[in-house]
Amino acid sequence: MSPQPVPVVLDVDTGVDDACALLLAASHPDLDLRAVTCVGGNAPVDDVVRNTLLVLHTAGRTDVPVARGAGRPLLEHPVDARHVHGSDGMGDLGWDPAPTVPDPRHAVELLRDVCRSAASEGRPVTLVPLAPLTNIALLLRTYPDVAGGIERIVFMGGAAHVGNATASAEFNVFHDPEAAAVVLEAAGELGIGVTMYGLDVFYDPVVTREQAAELIARGGRGPAELAGRLIEFQCERFSRRASTIGDAGAVCAVLDPSALTTQVLPLRIELAGHWSRGRTIVDRRDWSGDLAHDPHGEAPVRVEVALGVDAHRYADIWRRTVLAADEARR
Numbered sequence: 001m002s003p004q005p006v007p008v009v010l011d012v013d014t015g016v017d018d019a020c021a022l023l024l025a026a027s028h029p030d031l032d033l034r035a036v037t038c039v040g041g042n043a044p045v046d047d048v049v050r051n052t053l054l055v056l057h058t059a060g061r062t063d064v065p066v067a068r069g070a071g072r073p074l075l076e077h078p079v080d081a082r083h084v085h086g087s088d089g090m091g092d093l094g095w096d097p098a099p100t101v102p103d104p105r106h107a108v109e110l111l112r113d114v115c116r117s118a119a120s121e122g123r124p125v126t127l128v129p130l131a132p133l134t135n136i137a138l139l140l141r142t143y144p145d146v147a148g149g150i151e152r153i154v155f156m157g158g159a160a161h162v163g164n165a166t167a168s169a170e171f172n173v174f175h176d177p178e179a180a181a182v183v184l185e186a187a188g189e190l191g192i193g194v195t196m197y198g199l200d201v202f203y204d205p206v207v208t209r210e211q212a213a214e215l216i217a218r219g220g221r222g223p224a225e226l227a228g229r230l231i232e233f234q235c236e237r238f239s240r241r242a243s244t245i246g247d248a249g250a251v252c253a254v255l256d257p258s259a260l261t262t263q264v265l266p267l268r269i270e271l272a273g274h275w276s277r278g279r280t281i282v283d284r285r286d287w288s289g290d291l292a293h294d295p296h297g298e299a300p301v302r303v304e305v306a307l308g309v310d311a312h313r314y315a316d317i318w319r320r321t322v323l324a325a326d327e328a329r330r
Contacts (some may be wrong), residue, residue, distance in 0.1 A: 005032040005254035006254060007123055007151075009114055011069075011107070013041025013131035014051040014173075016085045017246025019132055021156075022052065023223055024251045024318055026059040027325035031255065034125055035114045036066045039299040041131045041175055042081045043089025046070040049102050051090040058226050066100075069107025070134040073176035081218035083234050084237070095221065110204055111139045115149030117261060124151035125252050125315035129183075130247040132172050133157070139177035140186035153183070156250040158267075159199035159279030161306055169278030170199050173269065181269040188301040195262065196303040197250040198280065204311035205249050206242040207231045209321060215322065224326035227318075234269035245318045252314040253306065261308030264282035 008031050012018040025033045036056065036319040049068050056064050072078040086092035100324050103110055111127075118125045127150050136153070139146060155170035157180065165174035173180045187194050212235065215228025234243035245252075253260050267285040270276045281300065282305055 004123070005030050007118060007125040008030045008254060009035045009037070009111065009125050009127050011037045011039060011127070011131055011135050012048065012052055013039050014048050014055065014090060015042035015247070016091050016234060017244065017248065018042065018130050019051065019055045019090055019230055020098045020227065020245045020318065021247040021251045022055040023059055023227055023246045023322050023325070025128070026056055026061040026064065027045040027223060028255060029163065031251070033061065033064050034118070035110055036064055037069050037111055037135055039069045039107065039135045039171065040071045040078050040080070040132045042085050044080060045069065049090045050097055051088070053100050053102065053228070056313065057100055058221065060224050060324060062100050067101040067103045067105050067110040067111060068106040070138065073132060073134055074137065074178045076176060079175065091230050093229060095116040105143050107135045107140045108142060111135065112143045112146055117144035117149070118280035119149035124149050126151045127153045128250055129153065129155040129252060130147045130250060132175040133179040133183045136164045137186070138183035139211045139302065141182060144186070145192055147192055152195065153187060153195040154195040154250055154253055156197050156247045158196050159286065160280070160282040160307060161200055163279065164183065164199060165278065167169060168270070168273070168276040170280065173280055174278035175249060177269050177271050180213060181271060183267065184267060184301045184303070185216060190301050195253065195306065196267065196280070197253050200307040201246045201260070201306045203250060204223065204309050205245050205252070205318070206311065207245060207315055209235050211319060219327050221327045223322045223327050226324040234265070248318050249309065249314050252317050255317060257315065259310035260306050261285070262303050262304045262306050265305050267301055267303045267305070268299045269315040299309070
């Protein structure tokens with residue numbers, strides 16, 4: 001008997017690379033996409049909702065509920081990344097909006113209901129946040145009982161080495177560092193396992209301009225054409241011969257964790273540093289020495305940190321999935 005598809009929920013700030021991830025999660029037969037929740041990040045939250053509905057409509061998955069969540073971080077003033085993702089937040093496609101509308105519930109309420117239902121079914125969901133962690137922080141602190149319905153959290157964010165929003169911090173964590181700190185602490189308290197798919201692997205799985213052109217040539221404004229146009233936009237904006245599938249790699253990590261090299265390590269979020277606010281401090285010491293010399297001690301939360309990836313394998317999963325989805329649509 002074939003194993004059941006893995007139930008997943010994505011939390012997004014769609015976003016070119018979030019759109020790549022949504023296409024994969026909505027289309028792969030080994031995933032059961034239960035819901036998508038939206039948060040301000042790459043674009044303002046209303047744009048995120050519009051973009052998310054468009055991607056799911058294109059993928060033929062209008063059955064998946066989409067909910068609007070937090071429009072700003074817990075404490076920080078909101079910023080966006082439209083300089084990366086285009087004025088519409090998703091590659092300046094110019095496609096008509098989807099005819100579908102969002103779920104009337106707030107994102108946190110939808111997450112609560114899906115997780116509670118998953119717990120009652122005995123099939124906990126894998127929560128895949130690909131955005132600032134504001135919605136997830138609000139969920140875990142407001143409704144801690146949902147832990148029974150969460151198998152684990154695989155989030156795109158952070159880095160063991162270099163940042164991108166600043167020299168120290170990755171954008172999703174930088175956008176709302178308090179939320180990231182809350183999620184880590186709550187996950188530790190509630191016994192939820194966490195995997196960090198960060199910048200150390202984020203840029204490695206890539207699709208070339210030529211491969212993007214092949215996808216676009218499928219036409220019909222279907223999943224393949226959308227996927228190709230997202231890659232093409234990134235190649236054009238950054239003058240590259242290939243571009244990352246980005247957040248889609250975190251979805252691949254759920255599908256094929258064996259292609260990811262990880263290490264379980266202590267992790268803290270820097271909240272006070274003038275130059276380093278939002279940094280994910282990944283402690284890679286072997287702790288063979290005397291802990292007494294470190295006034296902070298070891299971080300109380302350990303997470304599985306992605307440090308290497310079979311990039312070709314993940315890019316191939318993504319391309320094959322969107323092509324198969326496009327073929328099924330015809």
